[in-house]
Amino acid sequence: MEGRFSExxxxxSFGVLLLEILSGRRNTSFYLDEQFLNLLGYAWRLWTDDRDGMVNFIDPLIVDADTQPVILKFMHIGLLCVQExxxxxxxxxxxxxxxxSEIVDLPAPNQPAFLNSLMASNMESPQQSQKVCSVNSVTVSIIQAR
Structure with a gap:
């Protein structure tokens, strides 16, 4: 997107929201330690590498045998919305x-936006990749009255 806004x-944004609802997780607080993926990257990895594992992406509170095909279709639509x-x-x-369901044959999604930049930034800073949280340095000054 590079700072450009359009329809x-x-x-x-709708695609991100749809994937957040389906997974029960927020994109901003999602962190998959071993792969350094955000929520979009995790959904994409499951879509491309592990179709059977896509059920693991979905919030267990909303999926059962009857709803699974519809929810997987919604995941497909979410991935179409977040393409790079x-x-x-x-x-x-x-x-x-x-x-x-007016459109039955959905096209295959392409890679989500921000996945390349996320993967590149993680490759460039291996020492930061070991941290799950940030550490803030704080200087404390002693305040004295006059």
Missing amino acids: KSDVF STKDRPNMSTVVSMLV
Whole structure:
């Protein structure tokens, strides 16, 4: 996206929200230690590498045998909304059509946005990759009255 906003920015935000709802996790607080992935990266990895494991992405409170196909379809739609290239993302009217089953054959999603930059930043700083939390340095000054 690189600082540009368009109608596809709303589509991206909707996709993130949809994936957050399906997983029961927030994108901003998600951290998968061994892979350094955010929520989008985790969803993408499961989509491309482990289709059977996609059920692990979904919040167990909302999935059962009857709802699983619909929820996996929603995950597919969420991944379509967060694709890196804005031209590959559907517009919101198309997303609505997908959600209400007017569009049955969904295209294959491409890689999500920010995945390359996230992976590159983790490769550049191996010492930071070992930390799960940040450490703040604080200087304390003693205040004296006059």
